[in-house]
Amino acid sequence: MGMILKNEELIKDIFMLEIEGKYEGKAGQFYMIKVDNTPYPLLSRPVSIFEITSNSIKFLYKVVGEGTKILSEKKKGDSISIRGPYGNGFPPVKGKVALVGGGMGAAPLYETAKQLMPDPEVNVVDLYLGFSHEIILEDSWRKVCSSFFYDIGGIITDYVDVSKYDVILSCGPDIMMKKLSELGKKAGVPVYVSIESHMACGIGACLACSCQTKYGNKKVCKDGPVFLGEDIYDV
Amino acid sequence: MGMILKNEELIKDIFMLEIEGKYEGKAGQFYMIKVDNTPYPLLSRPVSIFEITSNSIKFLYKVVGEGTKILSEKKKGDSISIRGPYGNGFPPVKGKVALVGGGMGAAPLYETAKQLMPDPEVNVVDLYLGFSHEIILEDSWRKVCSSFFYDIGGIITDYVDVSKYDVILSCGPDIMMKKLSELGKKAGVPVYVSIESHMACGIGACLACSCQTKYGNKKVCKDGPVFLGEDIYDV
Amino acid sequence: MYDMKVQFANIEFKNPVVAASGTFGFGEEYHEIYDVGVLGGISSKGLTLSKKAGNTGLRLWETPMGIINSIGLENPGVENFISNELPKMKRYRNRIIVNIGGSSEEEYISAVERFNDVDIDMIELNISCPNVKEGCMAFGIHEDSAGRLVKKVKQITKHPLIVKLSPNAENIVKVACACEDAGADGLSLINTIKAMAIDINNRKPVFENIYAGLSGPAIKPIALRMVHEVCKSVKIPVMGMGGIMNWQDAIEFIMAGAHLIQIGTVNFVNPEAGKEIISGIEAFMKTEGIKSLDEIRGII
Amino acid sequence: MYDMKVQFANIEFKNPVVAASGTFGFGEEYHEIYDVGVLGGISSKGLTLSKKAGNTGLRLWETPMGIINSIGLENPGVENFISNELPKMKRYRNRIIVNIGGSSEEEYISAVERFNDVDIDMIELNISCPNVKEGCMAFGIHEDSAGRLVKKVKQITKHPLIVKLSPNAENIVKVACACEDAGADGLSLINTIKAMAIDINNRKPVFENIYAGLSGPAIKPIALRMVHEVCKSVKIPVMGMGGIMNWQDAIEFIMAGAHLIQIGTVNFVNPEAGKEIISGIEAFMKTEGIKSLDEIRGII
Numbered sequence A, B: 001m002g003m004i005l006k007n008e009e010l011i012k013d014i015f016m017l018e019i020e021g022k023y024e025g026k027a028g029q030f031y032m033i034k035v036d037n038t039p040y041p042l043l044s045r046p047v048s049i050f051e052i053t054s055n056s057i058k059f060l061y062k063v064v065g066e067g068t069k070i071l072s073e074k075k076k077g078d079s080i081s082i083r084g085p086y087g088n089g090f091p092p093v094k095g096k097v098a099l100v101g102g103g104m105g106a107a108p109l110y111e112t113a114k115q116l117m118p119d120p121e122v123n124v125v126d127l128y129l130g131f132s133h134e135i136i137l138e139d140s141w142r143k144v145c146s147s148f149f150y151d152i153g154g155i156i157t158d159y160v161d162v163s164k165y166d167v168i169l170s171c172g173p174d175i176m177m178k179k180l181s182e183l184g185k186k187a188g189v190p191v192y193v194s195i196e197s198h199m200a201c202g203i204g205a206c207l208a209c210s211c212q213t214k215y216g217n218k219k220v221c222k223d224g225p226v227f228l229g230e231d232i233y234d235v
Numbered sequence C, D: 001m002y003d004m005k006v007q008f009a010n011i012e013f014k015n016p017v018v019a020a021s022g023t024f025g026f027g028e029e030y031h032e033i034y035d036v037g038v039l040g041g042i043s044s045k046g047l048t049l050s051k052k053a054g055n056t057g058l059r060l061w062e063t064p065m066g067i068i069n070s071i072g073l074e075n076p077g078v079e080n081f082i083s084n085e086l087p088k089m090k091r092y093r094n095r096i097i098v099n100i101g102g103s104s105e106e107e108y109i110s111a112v113e114r115f116n117d118v119d120i121d122m123i124e125l126n127i128s129c130p131n132v133k134e135g136c137m138a139f140g141i142h143e144d145s146a147g148r149l150v151k152k153v154k155q156i157t158k159h160p161l162i163v164k165l166s167p168n169a170e171n172i173v174k175v176a177c178a179c180e181d182a183g184a185d186g187l188s189l190i191n192t193i194k195a196m197a198i199d200i201n202n203r204k205p206v207f208e209n210i211y212a213g214l215s216g217p218a219i220k221p222i223a224l225r226m227v228h229e230v231c232k233s234v235k236i237p238v239m240g241m242g243g244i245m246n247w248q249d250a251i252e253f254i255m256a257g258a259h260l261i262q263i264g265t266v267n268f269v270n271p272e273a274g275k276e277i278i279s280g281i282e283a284f285m286k287t288e289g290i291k292s293l294d295e296i297r298g299i300i
Ligand SMILES: Cc1cc2nc3c(=O)[nH]c(=O)nc-3n(C[C@H](O)[C@H](O)[C@H](O)COP(=O)(O)OP(=O)(O)OC[C@H]3O[C@@H](n4cnc5c(N)ncnc54)[C@H](O)[C@@H]3O)c2cc1C
Pocket: A030, A043, A044, A045, A046, A047, A048, A049, A059, A060, A061, A062, A063, A064, A065, A066, A067, A068, A069, A104, A107, A108, A195, A196, A197, A198, A199, A225, D061, D062
C-alpha cells in the first residue's frame, strides 16, 4: 500500500500519478496497479514506470476504460496498492540511441532517457515522440535527452533517420513499431520494441500474455515487454 | 449525486455520514445508499434517516460488512449517490410517547424525537436507548427529548413502563421489539416497530423483503419498515 | 431514420428493451421514477393460477456482482392480476408480456387459458424458475418435458407464446429446438442459474431451499454464450437476458442474435437503467450509422 | 491441536489449500513471492503428451468479478515437464498433482502412463477444458464418455486418479457418479464455465474460438452449488473450487463437503492469497474451537 501524492490530469484523460515510497525498477519495466481497494475490478492494470524519484514513483496513464477511469478518481492521500517491478525492461545500449514513442508509448521513455543520458557508454539520446492531439510535459522531455523531436497527429517514424543510430528503443502502436523494425532491419540497426498484452498474473504464471516470436511463444510480462522488433514482427 | 460533508467515526465502527443537499423524508423512512461509485457492490444499502437539516442529510451507521466498510472509507468531498426517501416511516402519534431503540435501532429515533417534541399533539417524548458497549452522541439525544434513559450492555426494555405511555415507537433487535410488543399488547398500548430485511429494489418491486404479517405478506421497503408490533410478532 | 422498432413474433415493439419478469413488479413502482411507457415492453412478475405466498426465510443474498434470490414466485394469482394489475399496466401503452409459472401441466394450461379473452400481447411460459419446489424448472431441464408442455399450451392459447429457458437445462440448445418444434413463437433466456451460499458463522445454508437463483452481471458472459448458441440453432426470435447492465451489454446480446433484450437485476442497481439503455442504443445507432437493428443482429 | 491435515485418497495434505491448474504455472513464479511450500499442494498447468502452443488471438478478458480465458492448454508437454519442471516442483515438498489434458483416449493414456514411474502424488484428469477445439471437455459433457475414459486410465495408472469435472456437463452429478463407478479416487470441480464476450466496436467475438472459460468470484455461487450436489452424491473425496477469494469462501466449500479446495483466479488478484487463506482457515479453527476440518466438512 502506498499513498498517492498526486493524481493530476495533464490534458484531457491523461494523468500523472505519483505514489509515495521507495520503489525499484529500471527503464521499460512496469508495475501492476490495483485501481481500487475493493476487489472490483479483479485484475491489476499494467503500467510502465514513468519516473522513479528518491521518495516516489510516477506513472503517466491514459483513461481508456473502466479501470483507468476508477484510477483517475483517486485523490491525494488515498492509499493504493501496486506490485512490481515486472518485466525485462530495455536492454543496456551503447553509442547513439534513438528513443521513439507513439501515444502513451511515450511513458516508459522518460525514465529511459533519464537513465541513458549520464551513461558514459551512450553518446547521444534523441527522443522522438508522436502525440495524437496535444503535447504533454514538453519541458520535461527536453531536459532528459540530447535532442527532442515531436509531432502531433502525424507519423513520427517519418522523422527518424534510423541509419544515424546504433540502436533504437521504442514503444507505441504496433504499426509504428513494426515500421521501425523494418527500417531497422534494412539499416542493420537493432530496434527494441515494448509491446502490450492483456495480463492476469503479470509474473509469468498464467500464459494470458503469450506472444508468438521467432523463437516460439514468449510471455510479454516476463520475457518482455521489450523484445527485439524483428523477433516479433514479420519483417 | 451528493457531496460528502462529513464521514466521521464516532466510536469504533460507528460513523456519522453527512451529505450536502436539500433532502426530504420523515422520521422512520430510509434511503438506499450506493456505497461506491463503481458498480461493485451491486446493491445499495438501506439506511434510516438520522437527521435532516436545512442543507444536508445525516446517517448514523455501523460497519458490519463489506458495503458499510467501503462506505466508511469515503472522505469529505467525495461524491455519493443515494435514493429515497423510501418506506412509510413512523405514524402520527399523540399524547405520551416512548421511543425505544436498541443498538443501531437508535438511528431513526433522533429525527423522530426532533419532529415529535414541538408537536402540539404530543405531551411527552421519552427516549430509551440500549447500547452494547458505549454511549454515542449523549448530548444530542438529551436535547431532543423530554427525558433520556440509556443502558449499556443490559436489556433496555426493563426500564420501560409501557403502561405509562399512549404509544411506543421502537427500532432494534427483533427480540427487543417482540418483548415490547408483548408488553404493549398486555397494557393495551400500541407498539410500532421498525424492522429490517435484505432488500434489492427498495421500492416494492422485487419482493425480496416480503415479511409475514397477520394480514398476509407485506413489503418491508414499501408497506414498512414500520409495522404495528402485534401484526408482525406472534404475541 | 434510426429506427429501434423490432418485430417479434408478429408483434411490434417500439424498441428492444423489455423489463424482465420478477424484477419490475407490474411496472407501477418504477413508473414513479420514470415513464415506463418508454420501454418496449414489460414482462409481469411470474404469475401462477392461484395466489402464492412465496418462500419463507431469507430471500436475497448478494454475491460478487450478482444476487441470488429465492422469492419463490410470490404473486397475487392470475385472477387478481387481471382485475387489479393489468388495467394499470395498460396505461403504459407498451407491450404486455404475461409470465406464467406452474407446478403441473394442468396448472400451466388453466392459467394460460384464462388469458385467452384478455387483452395482452404475449405469454412468456416460465419453465425455468429454480425457486419453487415442484415443477417449473423441472419442465425446463429436459427437452422432452419442455416440448410436451409447450405443445399442449400452444394448442390452447390464443396469444403468441414465448418460452423462457433455464440455464440449468441439461442441454439448452436441445430444449430450445424442442420448444420451437412444439410451436413456440419465440424464446427468452436465460432465467437465473442454480446457485448456493452458506452462512459459515451459523453453519447453515443461507436459503431455506438451499439452492436459489443467481442473476446479475456475474452471469452475463454465460448468458451471452447461451443466447448465441440458441440463436444459431433456432429460427424463432429470441429475447436475450442475463446480467445486462448498460447499452453496451444490450448491443452484445443483439449482435449475438437476440431480437429483444430483457433487463432484470440492473433495475435494482440503477432504477433508471431502462431509460438509459434505450437512449444508449439510440446514440450508438446514430454514431455508427445503423438504421435498423437488423443490420447488426446476429452478426457474430 | 488445530490440525489442518486432510487425507485425500490415502494421500496426506498438510492443509486443504491447493493451487489450481493453469493459474499457478509450476509454482516457480509464485515462489518468488512467498514460500509456496506452505500450500497443501500444487496442481500443474494442464499438460498434454506433446508440447502445445495454445490459442492465438486475445487470451484473456475481464468481466464483472470474473475473467474469461482462452489459453488453450499452452504447455511444454509431458517430457519437458518431467525433465525441467518437476525437479523444481519437488523442492516445495508439498503434494504434486499432475493435471493432464488430451484430445483422444490414446493421448490421455499415453500421457498418464508416462508418469507411472515418475515420483508424483496424483494425476488430475482434465476432462473439462473448454478451450481446446478437440477433445478434453468433450469427454466431460456426458457420463458415458467420461466413465469410459476414466475406466481405461484407471486401469493403466499407478497413481491415485482424480477427475476434474466440467460445469458444462449436461448433468454434473451423473458424470461424477460415472467417474466414481469407473474407479476414480477423487474428483475436482469446477473447471471454467463456457462463456463469451463480444467486442461491439469491432463487431467481432473477443476470442478467436468465440467461446472460452469463465472463472473467478462471479461463478462462486454456481461452483459451490455444484460441489454440494456432487458431494451429496458420491463417496470419493472432492476438491472444490471456483471463485474462492478468501478463507471464508474456502470454509463454505468445506462445509459444502469438499475435502480440499483449489484456488485459481484469486492468485492473479492477490498473489499471496494462498498463504493468507491458509492462515485464515487456521485462525477460524482456533476461534471456533474446531480441532479437525472433519468436524465441519459436509455439514450443510
Ligand atoms: C507492459 C505494459 C505497460 C503499459 N504501460 C502503460 C502506461 O504507462 N500508460 C498507459 O496509459 N497505459 C499503459 N499500458 C496500457 C494499460 O495497461 C491499459 O490502458 C489499461 O490496462 C486499460 O485498463 P482499463 O480498465 O481502463 O481498460 P479496459 O479496456 O476497460 O480494460 C479491460 C481489461 O483489458 C485490459 N487491457 C485493456 N487495454 C489494455 C492494453 N492496452 N494493454 C494491456 N491490457 C489492456 C485491462 O488491463 C483490463 O484487464 C500498458 C500496458 C502494458 C501491457
